[in-house]
Amino acid sequence: MKASAFSYIKPSTVQETLALLAAHGEEAKLLSGGQSLMPALNLRLSAPEWLIDIGGLDDLRGISVSDGVLRIGAITRHVELLRSSEVADNAPLLAQAMAHVAHPAIRNKGTLGGNLAHADPASEMPACMVALDAVLVARNAKRERRIPATEFFTGVYETVLAPDEMLVAVEVPVAEVGQVHYFHEYCRRSGDYAIVGLAASAVVEGDRFADLRLGFFAVGDRPLLANAARELIGRSVDAAALAAAQAALEAELDPQEDQQASALMRRHMARQLLALCVATLLRRPDLEIRRSA
Ligand SMILES: Cc1cc2nc3c(=O)[nH]c(=O)nc-3n(C[C@H](O)[C@H](O)[C@H](O)COP(=O)(O)OP(=O)(O)OC[C@H]3O[C@@H](n4cnc5c(N)ncnc54)[C@H](O)[C@@H]3O)c2cc1C
Numbered sequence: 191m192k193a194s195a196f197s198y199i200k201p202s203t204v205q206e207t208l209a210l211l212a213a214h215g216e217e218a219k220l221l222s223g224g225q226s227l228m229p230a231l232n233l234r235l236s237a238p239e240w241l242i243d244i245g246g247l248d249d250l251r252g253i254s255v256s257d258g259v260l261r262i263g264a265i266t267r268h269v270e271l272l273r274s275s276e277v278a279d280n281a282p283l284l285a286q287a288m289a290h291v292a293h294p295a296i297r298n299k300g301t302l303g304g305n306l307a308h309a310d311p312a313s314e315m316p317a318c319m320v321a322l323d324a325v326l327v328a329r330n331a332k333r334e335r336r337i338p339a340t341e342f343f344t345g346v347y348e349t350v351l352a353p354d355e356m357l358v359a360v361e362v363p364v365a366e367v368g369q370v371h372y373f374h375e376y377c378r379r380s381g382d383y384a385i386v387g388l389a390a391s392a393v394v395e396g397d398r399f400a401d402l403r404l405g406f407f408a409v410g411d412r413p414l415l416a417n418a419a420r421e422l423i424g425r426s427v428d429a430a431a432l433a434a435a436q437a438a439l440e441a442e443l444d445p446q447e448d449q450q451a452s453a454l455m456r457r458h459m460a461r462q463l464l465a466l467c468v469a470t471l472l473r474r475p476d477l478e479i480r481r482s483a
Pocket of ligand 1: 219220221222223224225226227228229264265290291292293296299300301302303304305306307308312313314315351355356357358381382383384
């Protein structure tokens, strides 16, 4: 199938783009890497009157570190993020997770801003942003607003972005000393969207979590920052504490059923991932073995 007819425009500045969005936002779509939008156009799942190509806005590209914040421009491509030493040093969870996003051909074109704005609940980056307590920076012609990742995603392919707004950057707090992370996803083949995944960030002091942020994905209509983590912070973790955390997690989950997995299977995988994550971060293989038995 071919896309419906649309008008194409390639602005050369951010201001020009925002003016176009102010005029046509309801009928327009931003084109970034095109890796999700082009298939949607060709399948006629989306039929905008205007396509605003932001691929030339170099102001929105690039990765920098300043004042304890890693800033990634919205049109920074997946491959750039994957190869960046700034990302590897300051937000290793992102580098690790990005290796699981699609395939090289798609990572060469896809952008971080496009990925987050697309808001696929099975996508890796939204869960990482939630786990890392990132802030998403959005702009319209009049103002800029900063949105915590935990408030950005509102449903399947839905975000708080207004039709006249675009994402310009993402800001991630630089990893502090002692911060560790965990990433794992279950999928049918490498590069596929996850069936269930977990991106976690933690601070471990001795045998305890001083902090733990669990970003589950593909277990609901948006990434989930699991409150279950509270069961595990500031205490010695034993099998009973882990079981309590798993029960708390179950209560938070609202997994969908699809061709890949039943809701029951997703619940089981999420519980399993929680045990694996805790055992790995605390270096306590006994916890994982007990839960798997
Ligand atoms: C075969 C295949 C496998 C894939 N597997 C995975 C996977 O495993 N995990 C994963 O996470 N992704 C996967 N993807 C998606 C890929 O990561 C996309 O590139 C990404 O989701 C969208 O980024 P993009 O830059 O291509 O955005 P586009 O396709 O250009 O845009 C996507 C949406 O975001 C909007 N948008 C784009 N930029 C902005 C902005 N700056 N501000 C506001 N709105 C904006 C667009 O208007 C559109 O609605 C896969 C894609 C394909 C084709």
